[in-house]
Amino acid sequence: MNKNIKNSPQNNLQKQQQIIHYKSEIKKLRSRLNKSESLIKTQQETIQSLMENVSRFERNSHNTVIEQPTGENTRGNNLPVSLFMYTLIIPKKANEEEPIIIKGNLEIINRTATPLTSPVICIEFDDPLLTNLTARIQTDRPPMSDGMIQENSIEAWRFLEGTTFKDARKTGQYWLQPVEQHIIEINEHLSFSDFEIKIPFKSPLLNCKIQSYFYSEEYPKGVPSLNKISCAFI
Numbered sequence: 200m201n202k203n204i205k206n207s208p209q210n211n212l213q214k215q216q217q218i219i220h221y222k223s224e225i226k227k228l229r230s231r232l233n234k235s236e237s238l239i240k241t242q243q244e245t246i247q248s249l250m251e252n253v254s255r256f257e258r259n260s261h262n263t264v265i266e267q268p269t270g271e272n273t274r275g276n277n278l279p280v281s282l283f284m285y286t287l288i289i290p291k292k293a294n295e296e297e298p299i300i301i302k303g304n305l306e307i308i309n310r311t312a313t314p315l316t317s318p319v320i321c322i323e324f325d326d327p328l329l330t331n332l333t334a335r336i337q338t339d340r341p342p343m344s345d346g347m348i349q350e351n352s353i354e355a356w357r358f359l360e361g362t363t364f365k366d367a368r369k370t371g372q373y374w375l376q377p378v379e380q381h382i383i384e385i386n387e388h389l390s391f392s393d394f395e396i397k398i399p400f401k402s403p404l405l406n407c408k409i410q411s412y413f414y415s416e417e418y419p420k421g422v423p424s425l426n427k428i429s430c431a432f433i
Contacts, residue, residue: 277310279383281320281413281424290400298397301428305391305411307383315383319359319376319414320391321421327371329407334394337378338364354392355379383415398430406431 285303305322309315324330335355358364359374367373375391383389398407409428412421 277312278422279307279315279413279415279418280310281305281307281411281422283409283411283424283426283428285428287430298399299430301396301398301409301430303394303428305394305424306388307390307413308388309383309385311417312385313417314385315415315417317376317381317416318383318389319374321412321414322373322375322391323410323412324371325408325410327369329398330368330371330373332367332373332394332396334391336364336375354390356391396428 283303283305285301288300288302290297290299305320307318307320322332337355337357355378356375357378358367359376362374377389380389396409407428407430411424411427413424414421
């Protein structure tokens with residue numbers, strides 16, 4: 200009798216469903232593993248590209264006067280480096296319906312002699328009326344299930360405590376911190392990636408500048424990015 204119960208159609212169906220579930224989970228885990236490996240490869244390529252860009256900026260900076268942090272922000276010749284890498288997409292025909300779109304990344308690399316803790320960035324629009332930015336920004340910390348971090352959470356950012364999207368719209372300043380990465384080790388990098396900014400294609404809002412500043416416990420006064428996003432249309 201017990202043998203017949205164990206081999207009943209209902210039990211067999213449950214086993215088949217479990218097998219299907221396990222296969223599905225294995226497929227998901229393999230997909231996540233492949234994405235993680237791809238992300239690591241992309242990050243390595245980004246670091247190499249960033250280092251090349253930083254070297255180029257430093258070679259060209261001998262003709263440019265850059266205000267350097269003083270006092271507690273001075274830690275040898277090397278400072279945390281941040282750099283905008285972006286593309287400007289302009290409509291073929293100028294009209295008020297299609298905006299100018301800026302797509303890019305903000306890359307930060309630790310070129311100091313110590314790890315950087317509690318990293319924070321401030322992305323500042325010179326005109327608060329133009330303030331709009333979409334990216335992987337979380338309003339609340341997402342729940343975790345089965346001990347697994349949700350996909351892309353390692354790249355996600357959130358507003359610094361005490362600041363909100365509404366504040367950013369008023370002040371023109373986005374104060375953001377990474378959700379997962381709380382330390383930038385020496386020569387490692389942090390990326391605020393795949394952001395998008397839309398600039399209305401109408402006067403007088405055709406000129407704008409966007410600057411970024413990097414902060415950490417070691418650099419509480421902030422270090423400006425090597426470059427700015429600048430749009431000027433006549």
